[in-house]
Amino acid sequence: xxxxxxxxxxxxxxxxxxxxxxxxxxxxxxxxxxxxxxxxxxxxxxxxxxxxxxxxxxxxxxxxxxxxxxxxxxxxxxxxxxxxxxxxxxxxxxxxxxxxxxxxxxxxxxxxxxxxxxxxxxxxxxxxxxxxxxxxxxxxxxxxxxxxxxxxxxxxxxxxxxxxxxxxxxxxxxxxxxxxxxxxxxxxxxxxxxxxxxxxxxxxxxxxxxxxxxxxxxxxxxxxxxxxxxxxxxxxxxxxxxxxxxxxxxxxxxxxxxxxxxxxxxxxxxxxxxxxxxx
Numbered sequence: 001x002x003x004x005x006x007x008x009x010x011x012x013x014x015x016x017x018x019x020x021x022x023x024x025x026x027x028x029x030x031x032x033x034x035x036x037x038x039x040x041x042x043x044x045x046x047x048x049x050x051x052x053x054x055x056x057x058x059x060x061x062x063x064x065x066x067x068x069x070x071x072x073x074x075x076x077x078x079x080x081x082x083x084x085x086x087x088x089x090x091x092x093x094x095x096x097x098x099x100x101x102x103x104x105x106x107x108x109x110x111x112x113x114x115x116x117x118x119x120x121x122x123x124x125x126x127x128x129x130x131x132x133x134x135x136x137x138x139x140x141x142x143x144x145x146x147x148x149x150x151x152x153x154x155x156x157x158x159x160x161x162x163x164x165x166x167x168x169x170x171x172x173x174x175x176x177x178x179x180x181x182x183x184x185x186x187x188x189x190x191x192x193x194x195x196x197x198x199x200x201x202x203x204x205x206x207x208x209x210x211x212x213x214x215x216x217x218x219x220x221x222x223x224x225x226x227x228x229x230x231x232x233x234x235x236x237x238x239x240x241x242x243x244x245x246x247x248x249x250x251x252x253x254x255x256x257x258x259x260x261x262x263x264x265x266x267x268x269x270x271x272x273x274x275x276x277x278x279x
Contacts (some may be wrong), residue, residue: 007053009060014050016043018068024061024219025212026054026116034067036125038077041084044104044129051110051118061219061226061278063114064211065133066121070204075128075151082155098244101161104129108163111136112234115227117218121211122146123204127186132162135171138195138230141211143204144189148197151184170237172197222260223278 009021018029028050030037039047054060067073076082081100088096111118111133120137126148134140135146142148150168153162159165159181169177172195180187192198202210218226228251236244255261260276267274 007056009057012050012053014046016026016040016046019050021060022214023256024059024223025215026060026063027208027212028063028065030066030073030130030276031068033067033071034256035077036071036074037067037069037130038074038080039129040077041100041103042081044107048103048107048110051107051114054114056134061116061223062215063116063118064121064208064209064215065118065132065137066211067123071124072120072122072126072146073128073130073133075130076124103163108132108136108167115230117215117226117230119211119215121208122148122198123207127151129162131165135167135197138164138233139199139214141207141214142189142192142198142201143207144201145204145260146189146192146198147186148189148192149186150180153182154184156253166237201230220276222258222264222276224258224260225255228255 012019012042018027018031020029028047030043032038032144037272051063054063069071080138085100088100117139118137119139119141120134121139122134122142123146124143126134126142126146128149128151130148131148150161150164152157152159152164164181165177168181171177172180176195179185187195187197189198189201193201231246231253232244236247259279260274263276264274
């Protein structure tokens with residue numbers, strides 16, 4: 001699924017997670033419910049490759065990521081990832097360890113760099129790498145029973161994992177992020193909503209449908225402009241205000257050249273709702 005040519009969503013055939021497309025919305029489902037949907041070496045790599053390929057997909061405008069069976073994701077599989085990593089450590093395979101940690105970070109980069117907004121529909125356990133997947137999404141809907149934990153310190157690792165020390169403080173603030181990353185404690189759903197990690201809480205039986213409805217709403221909007229917004233949100237983290245304002249001036253001038261900008265104007269004049277085409 002790599003390359004620069006246009007790819008269709010129907011061409012995707014992932015093996016290690018579910019993939020479904022309805023209209024312009026793709027849904028990724030982590031589907032190992034008997035173990036709370038842990039990730040493996042293979043699912044990490046396939047998720048990374050899928051989000052990378054979405055940069056070249058024209059018929060998907062938004063992505064929902066969720067988990068099967070009442071949980072989002074319990075993190076890296078203890079037997080299929082943690083065990084082999086301990087063996088690498090015992091054999092002195094630093095290169096193997098670094099290759100793995102770089103691969104997991106590449107998944108976050110792929111999620112942040114794909115032009116489609118990514119919406120996480122989260123229920124139940126959202127821990128370790130699962131919390132990172134939620135963090136790396138653009139929007140997060142959860143349920144009252146969601147428990148989120150960046151629990152890396154509980155397995156003897158740093159809280160600095162897959163961009164957590166960069167992204168999490170920007171979502172919930174430095175002090176709150178430090179508390180979660182140092183202690184590894186669970187963040188309750190209501191706390192996560194109050195801190196701004198979750199955009200809103202909905203009933204468990206509604207969270208996926210709500211996320212897909214929000215995704216469909218965004219997909220019906222000016223999707224080229226949404227891609228610009230996502231790019232600016234990401235790139236402006238490292239800019240000062242003057243540079244950010246100039247970047248947004250250029251971005252907005254580009255968007256003013258799209259047909260969607262004219263469509264919105266003509267619809268307003270005609271007192272109609274604009275029908276955007278994403279171009």
